[in-house]
Amino acid sequence: MSKDDNLLESLADNEYEYGFTTDIEMDVAPKGLNEDTVRFISAKKNEPEWLLEWRLKAFRYFLQMKMPQWQNFEMPEFDFQDISYYAAPKKKTLKSLDEVDPELLDTFNKLGIPLDEQKLLSGVAVDAVFDSVSVATTFREKLAEQGVIFCSFGEAVKEHPDLVKKYLGTVVPPGDNIFAALNAAVFSDGSFAYIPKGVRCPMELSTYFRINAKNTGQFERTLLVADEGSYVSYLEGCTAPMRDENQLHAAVVELVAMDNAEIKYSTVQNWYPGDKDGKGGVYNFVTKRGICKGNGAKISWTQVETGSSITWKYPSVILKGDNSVGEFYSVALTRNKQIADTGTKMIHLGKNTKSRIISKGISAGNSQNSYRGQVSIHGNSSGSRNFTQCDSLLIGDRCGAHTFPYIENRNSSSVVEHEATTSKIAEDQIFYLNQRGIDTEKAVALIVNGYASEVLNKLPMEFASEARKLLAISLDGSVG
């Protein structure tokens, strides 16, 4: 038992690695939220009239909406007026990377995201988002050779307005939920990618999000369109400084996959989780949804969630095209007083659609970890198939693991399977490893990694090793 206590202590004591702040000249909007805020952001970004209209419409939805009540954790009080909705590093309109503030480059280097293309070995194109705006996008020319568009959302609005207009809000409409409406009204930047017909994107695309400024919220929007027969793998990572107050992150991600296109979307989420008493931390309320619009399309979500004081997100797939495939692989690790309420929705509309959900929850300390998911097979979706497995692992006797699956089937030729288990780490497994000279702390890390490997193996290689490290570090200060 004392060993367990030690382990828990080290679990709780482990500091957040990315908690530093960057001192940089910022352009911050005054706190508060009203129509003028929306106009201010739109004007800052020199947006066309249609987009401002769209934002204002979303803002009106937002005003009519109430905070949801269905969550099984205590919802913190929100003061939407107490946040600043726009913060950007000064010095704008960059021509090349050389013009990026060295302080900023430094920040991203510290985070292990080198923006300097010369030093890039991994061959990953990065769009780095610092507070409200995208500061740099790498490898743009190389991608452009293949016709791939990868740029910040702001640039996309200016350079590819037709594409943005065609797809913006088609998967997550502004009235979808209160945070999606808020995001649509005040989103400041984000990433945009378009993969043309038949192109296999030559490198991984990646966005790196960093919250830095105080009292701000981050509201970015990602739109990814994969045209017929194309393939893209997209990575997303995030960190934030340690602050005593909670910061709101309400992003929207929309994916559109046309006929036979495939999108693989991976997230390693490591926002500041708050300290061991649950003070501070990021509220991560994100709406992510993809649509398999065409036949034979495939969307795969993979997520490793270790950060944020409250995570509330359900990356979903609408399987509209016949023979389309949706996948969701998730590892969520919570400790201290973190709360994770995450899962997915698989909406089967087309014929012979298939979905697979693998969710692994690990809760330690006083944390609460929930899987909440929906599998819905509609009447016309004949021959469809779903398999869901959600396992929970409990470390310590003060944490909770919960499962809320909604299963709906209206088609007699479709099959849905769901299974869930909850247990603690088996003592015989630890004993076995102890016997081989592996101490309990390392044994736990090893077992957790093994437990999560089904999901981690789905991550692109560079990310997988990082995620493994992150899991080990999050689990235990002395290991890894």
Place this chain on the structure above:
Amino acid sequence: MELGIFNNTYSYLSEAFEKEHLKERSFESQSLLAKRAEAFQLFNLKGFPSVKNEDWRFTNLNKVFKEDYQFRKQEPAFSSSTGTIPGLKACKIVLVNGKVSPELSDPLPEGVSFLSTEAALAEEAYSGRIGAIAVQGENAILGFNTAFFKDFYVLHVRAKKLIETPIHISHHFTGNTEAALIAYRLLVLAEELSESTLIETFHSDLQAPVFLSYVSEFSLAESAVLHTHWVNSASEDLHLVHHREVEQFRNSIFNNSNLSLGNAAFIRNNLNCRLKGSGTETNLLGSYVVNGSQHVDNHTIVDHQKPNSNSMELYKGIMLDKSHAVFNGKIFVQIDAQKTNAFQKNNNILLSDQATINSKPQLEIFADDVKCSHGSTVGQFDEGAMFYLRTRGISEEAAKRMLIQAFVAEVHSKINISALRDYVSQLLQTKLERDNLIIA
């Protein structure tokens, strides 16, 4: 307020509570009347639950309220005694429209007593427990029953008694005039070290719809063993909302089977087991075979509050035609309930594209040294099995019948009274013969 249904039945009840209902209940104790007033207040505020209420999300009570219901002023005559289980040796208690019929009922063995309304309410030991096990909280439909129940029955099994003959409560519903409301409740007390079996069956010969609110509260004292079987074979016109709350103390064993095999248009079963002692065992079985436009909803809660308890739950269902089935099974493991084993399984077969199944198995676990799992499937028959039967010259329809029987046999075979098992199998066969199983 928006979570409620406020329809004509509601308005009628709102008005009738003081004007008619309370006047009839003048013989009741002050404390019970106060309880009724409190429950009425809740119901009056919230109305019947609408689909906006998470627990009623897939079950729309408006389906039931196509008619406006009222309490009957006069009881219809009833003579015939249907609903005997052939070959079953049991002490039968017959309730007709919620009223006990002494002439149709058998005397009970020693060690068991059955009290009906006035006698039961006269004793504080019984009437004081109304709503003490099934705590109403924010549950308006439970409040509705507490406010308006007309009859109250107590089945009391004394300590250290082994009652070998099953007690069979047969619920009959009859009437052919107006749409009627019926509300009553049952309290079952199993004292320590007792063992008994309770069978409840539901029958009807109705020509007009009935909305039945039935609440049963069970208390199992230390080391008590109680087997209960609940078989619904009522006809279309019965609309039933049944709430059963069970509290279990140390080392007690509760075995329940809940079978919806009749044609009742609407069934909602709430079965909540609160495991308040350590070392308890709970086994819940259920089956539902629904056709036409039937709606059957099974909500269960197994709430592990103390360490070292085991629970097992198995519900199987088959949906035909335009029917709709709902399964919601919650398992709670509270912070002190270490060494809990909890298992739950829900299997469904969907045989029509117009039928719907909503299954929501749910785990909420706050203790770490536990083994909990649940599984839920929705699918079809094994093609291999079907093919095998067809190659033996068995028609598609007959093969389907066989496979349906086999599918639910996993549940039905666990019923340990052979006469009841045969009865259930017969019920299912009759139901299946009525239907056209070949779906175009």
